[in-house]
Amino acid sequence: MQLVVSLAIGLLAGSGVWLLLRARTFQVIIGLALLSYAVNLFIFSTGGLRTGAEAILQPGEVGSLARYADPVPQALVLTAIVIGFATTALLLVVLLAARGLTGTDHVDGRERER
Amino acid sequence: MTGWTDHLVIAPIVVPMLAGAVMILAGNRWRGLAAGLGLASTIALLALSAALLVLADAPEVRVYRLGDWPASFGIVLALDRLSAMMVALTSVLGFAAFVFSLARWHRASVQFHPLFQFQLMGLNGAFLTGDLFNLFVFFEVMLAASYGMALHGSGTARVRAGLHYIVINLVASLLFLVGVSVVYGIAGTLNMADLAIRLRGVAAADRALLEAGLAVLGIAFLVKAAMWPLGFWLPGTYAAASAPAAAILSILSKVGIYAVLRVWLLLFGDGAGGSAGFGGTWLTLGGLLTLGFGSVAVMASQNLARLAGASVLVSSGTLLTAIGLGRAEVTAGALLYLAGSVLAIGAFFLLIELVERGRDIGADVLAVTREAFGTGEDQEDGEPGERDAVGVPIPAAVATLGVSFLACALLLAGLPPFSGFLAKFAMLSPLLAPGGGPPPAMAWVVTAALILSGLTTVVAMVRAGMDAFWISPSVIPVRVSVVEFLPVALLLALCALLTMAAGPAFDYAAAAAQALHDPAGYLRAVLPAAAGPR
Numbered sequence: 235m236q237l238v239v240s241l242a243i244g245l246l247a248g249s250g251v252w253l254l255l256r257a258r259t260f261q262v263i264i265g266l267a268l269l270s271y272a273v274n275l276f277i278f279s280t281g282g283l284r285t286g287a288e289a290i291l292q293p294g295e296v297g298s299l300a301r302y303a304d305p306v307p308q309a310l311v312l313t314a315i316v317i318g319f320a321t322t323a324l325l326l327v328v329l330l331a332a333r334g335l336t337g338t339d340h341v342d343g344r345e346r347e348r
Numbered sequence: 349m350t351g352w353t354d355h356l357v358i359a360p361i362v363v364p365m366l367a368g369a370v371m372i373l374a375g376n377r378w379r380g381l382a383a384g385l386g387l388a389s390t391i392a393l394l395a396l397s398a399a400l401l402v403l404a405d406a407p408e409v410r411v412y413r414l415g416d417w418p419a420s421f422g423i424v425l426a427l428d429r430l431s432a433m434m435v436a437l438t439s440v441l442g443f444a445a446f447v448f449s450l451a452r453w454h455r456a457s458v459q460f461h462p463l464f465q466f467q468l469m470g471l472n473g474a475f476l477t478g479d480l481f482n483l484f485v486f487f488e489v490m491l492a493a494s495y496g497m498a499l500h501g502s503g504t505a506r507v508r509a510g511l512h513y514i515v516i517n518l519v520a521s522l523l524f525l526v527g528v529s530v531v532y533g534i535a536g537t538l539n540m541a542d543l544a545i546r547l548r549g550v551a552a553a554d555r556a557l558l559e560a561g562l563a564v565l566g567i568a569f570l571v572k573a574a575m576w577p578l579g580f581w582l583p584g585t586y587a588a589a590s591a592p593a594a595a596i597l598s599i600l601s602k603v604g605i606y607a608v609l610r611v612w613l614l615l616f617g618d619g620a621g622g623s624a625g626f627g628g629t630w631l632t633l634g635g636l637l638t639l640g641f642g643s644v645a646v647m648a649s650q651n652l653a654r655l656a657g658a659s660v661l662v663s664s665g666t667l668l669t670a671i672g673l674g675r676a677e678v679t680a681g682a683l684l685y686l687a688g689s690v691l692a693i694g695a696f697f698l699l700i701e702l703v704e705r706g707r708d709i710g711a712d713v714l715a716v717t718r719e720a721f722g723t724g725e726d727q728e729d730g731e732p733g734e735r736d737a738v739g740v741p742i743p744a745a746v747a748t749l750g751v752s753f754l755a756c757a758l759l760l761a762g763l764p765p766f767s768g769f770l771a772k773f774a775m776l777s778p779l780l781a782p783g784g785g786p787p788p789a790m791a792w793v794v795t796a797a798l799i800l801s802g803l804t805t806v807v808a809m810v811r812a813g814m815d816a817f818w819i820s821p822s823v824i825p826v827r828v829s830v831v832e833f834l835p836v837a838l839l840l841a842l843c844a845l846l847t848m849a850a851g852p853a854f855d856y857a858a859a860a861a862q863a864l865h866d867p868a869g870y871l872r873a874v875l876p877a878a879a880g881p882r
Contacts, residue, residue, distance in 0.1 A: 254519070259511065266518055273522045273529075280533030307532065310481060314525055317488045321521075324495055325514050332511050335504045341515075343508040 235283055239275065246272035257346075259329045259339050263322065270318045274311050281307035353403060357412040357427045359396050360435050360472035364389055368465030375458065382461040383450060389465060390443040393472075397436040404432030405856060409863075409873035411478070419478070419874045420542040426478035426874060429860035430683070434475040434606055437687060440842060441599050441694045442468045444835035448698050449592035451832045456501045456590070463500070467493035467596055474603050478874055480528050480538040480565075483607065487524065487572075491517050494600055497593040498585055509588035516571065516581045524568035530561025541874035544614045544867065559626055562615065566608065566627065573604030573664050576638040583645060583657030591701035594656070595694045601660055602690055605667045609679075612671070613864045631672030632790070638665030639797050643804040652700040655812055656693065659760050662801050663689040669794055670775050680861035681774030684854055688767040688846055692759035695839035699752050702828050702836070703816050745828045750817045755840050757809035762802045767846040767853075772798055774854060 246268050253265025281304035329339075336343035367389035371382045403410060404427050412425040446464060454460045470490025477483050495517075499510045532538055534554050535546045550558055567578070574582040582601065586594050608631070616626045642661030649655040663685075670682035755766070762768035776798060779791040846853055863869055 254515075262515055266515065266522075269519070269522055273525050277525060277529040280529040306538075307529065310525075310529065310532070313481075313485065317485075317521075321488070321492060321495075321514070321518055324492065325511075325518065328495070328499065328507060328511050328514060331499075331502075332507045335507050341511065343504070343511075 235285070239279055239283060243272050243275050243279070246275070257340055257342075259332065259341055262341060263325055263329060266325070267322060270314075270322075274314055274318070277307055277311045277314060279307075281305075354410070354412065356396065356399055356403065357410055357425050357476065358414075360393060360400070360439070361425075361469055361476065363392050363396065364465040364469040364472070368462040368469065371462040371465065379458075383454060386446055386454075386461045386464060387450070390439070390446045390468075393439040393468065394443050397432070397439040400427060400432045401436050403427065404429050405859070407869065409870050411873045418877075420537055420539045423482055424478040424539065424874055425476045426541075426870065427476060428863055428870060429856060430606070430609065430864060431475045433683070433687065433856070433860065434602070435472050437602075437690045438468060438471045438475065438599060440839070441595060441690060442471075444694060444698065444839050445592040445595040448595070448832055448835040451829050453501065453590055453592050459496060460500055463493045463496040464596070467497055469493075471599065471603065475606060478540055480531065480540060480543070480611075484521070484524050484528060487603070488521060490600065490603065491521070494597055497596060498589045500593050501590040503588075505588045506590075509585045512581055513585040520568045520571035523564050523571075527561050527563075527565030527568060530564065531558065534558045534561065539874070540611065540614055541867075541871045544617075544871060545875065547615055562611075563627060566612070569604045569607040569611070570634065570668075571604070572601060573608065573668065574601050574638070574661055575634045575664065575668055576641045576661075579638065579641075579661055579664070582660060583649070583654050586657040586660060586697070587651070587653035591698050594653070594697040598656075598660055598693045598697055599690055601664055602686060605664065605671070605686065608668070609671055609864060613674075613679075614867050614870065617865055617867060625674055628672050628674045632669050632794070633672075635665050635668030635670070635672055636793065636797050638662075639669060639801050641665070643801045646801075646808040647804050649808065649812075652704060652812055652816065653697075655808060656696050656700055658808075659696070659805060660693055662760075662805060663693065666772075666775075666798060666801065669797065673779070673790075673794070674865075675778065676861045676865040677778035677858075678775050679864060680854065680858040681771055681776075681778075683857040683860055684767065684774055684846075684850075685762075685771035687853070687857075688759060688771055688843055691839045691843050691846070692756055692768065695752070695836050695843070696756040696760065698832075698836050698839070699749065699756060702832060703749055703753065705827075746817065748833065749828070750813070752836055752840060753809075753813050753817070755843070757806065757813060759840075759843055761805040761809060762798075763806065765847060767843055767850065770847065770850050770854075772802070774857075 250265045250267075250269030250272060253261045253268065256262065256265070284303060332343060333339050338345055340346070367385050371385055374381045374385075410427040411419070412427070413419065414423050414425070416422070442464075449460065449464075466489060470486050470488075470493055473486030474483060474490055477486055495510065495514050498513055499506050528538065531543065534557055535543050535550065537543055537546060547558070571578045573579075586597055589597055612627070612631070616624060616628070618624055638661055642658055642663075642665050645658035645661055646655060649658050666689075667682050667686055670678050670685070758764075759766045759768045762772040776795050779794060
């Protein structure tokens, strides 16, 4: 499982960085979205990758740290997802405004001279 | 939680948050209410931060435990001298920018007032929190508001610069998250004090990974502080922003500096064992490069707004260089410099608009065009809203502006008699004093860089000042309303006060730097049980 998760994070981060460096605003925003997925998965994985661990203790059972999903990274990733949503939405609005004002979707607001 | 004074620590976050929320509810219908509430909130923040300054000037650090949970389970706010100083600077700058905006800028969009309050809330929260993840959250609050502030007034130049600004800061936020999660994965805590204690006992095998995580975190801070080569976004964005927005944005770069000061000195101070001083050389080198780049940028800027943006770079470079040396005496001088430069750059950004107004309408909107075609040739029309300059003409308005400009130039360049000079002297004198410290070669390089950056600033400011006041004739008579000039005068008067009361101010900065370099008091206050003897 570790291998699959690491490969997924690497793939998402790599594609995200590549798209982020492109010249079109839409590619940049998709790149940012992929990069934030990669980061969110990364945060999630810092709590340790386990299957079938309890989020809360079972009734009538003495809890043990071996069978326990760390809730803090889950809380962190939730916060990061919400903030990421909000900022991506804001960026979309600015992107549309830039498209309307400059008439091009180049990130610098003007096409490169040829 | 004993007395009511304990709750003052959280007030600088709660007051603007409530004010901003009420303003959103008031919406477009009661604009007067929003303006009045904003004024009340900024004045309340001034009073609060004055009270906090007095409270913080004590040996013990005040800790506010939210929900009264012990630290490392719950989250904490911590108030020490540095936090109180930063909150006070934010309040003063916020008040000045807000009063300035009341002349006309606040009418450009309905969302100005709530955004302004949330901006103040994010800044104050970032200065007060004692927890890495909350630092991230307050960074985001502050940035989200700053995106709106940078775009305030709209226009092509602002949207174009704003797009770059948002993308760069989003990437920096992702780096912040990566750093935070690596730190959590290894140390198992995000409380800064707890982290500082656990860092001493981290296994040697994990130490490199933890340091890498903290270095990624540092990059996120340094993007905010605009260290070379992470700071190319800054002059363009700040030059394009409207005057009150630029003034409040100028303290955002100081948040990066604050985060470096707080986290780096807490985690990698002398008590950190194997990691002590990690990355200090890089901070100094980066600071020197920023200083060099900023000095060249100051000389190269062809209009006042870009000049101001470049002087933000110079001030960041100076601070990073001084902090990276890792000596309490130098840090004390740097803190004094920080206070003076926040006030001076804020005043300069506000002043620029008043000066540019006399030259050609809408120059601040068309900063990028002016850059391409040089000064004095612009015939484009400004924003319709910017034409109707309100207010009564002050007699000899140009002379008043000129004197203020001169004061700004002296402050930014660090020439006597103002506090910039005293602060630079305070930074340099321990470096050149005999005995101990960094290698002498480094001390000489730092001294030369600080003095040369002052020289280039003087040359550039004199050139810009001559161009603004003597050479190019005013297109229209300058009309400056009292409401617009008062904030500039207030900020400059505070700089003068900082110079006259340099003794107490320096004692305060020295005590703050001492506490930063020897954080035992901070650790004991946040974690009474775990800190133990050192």
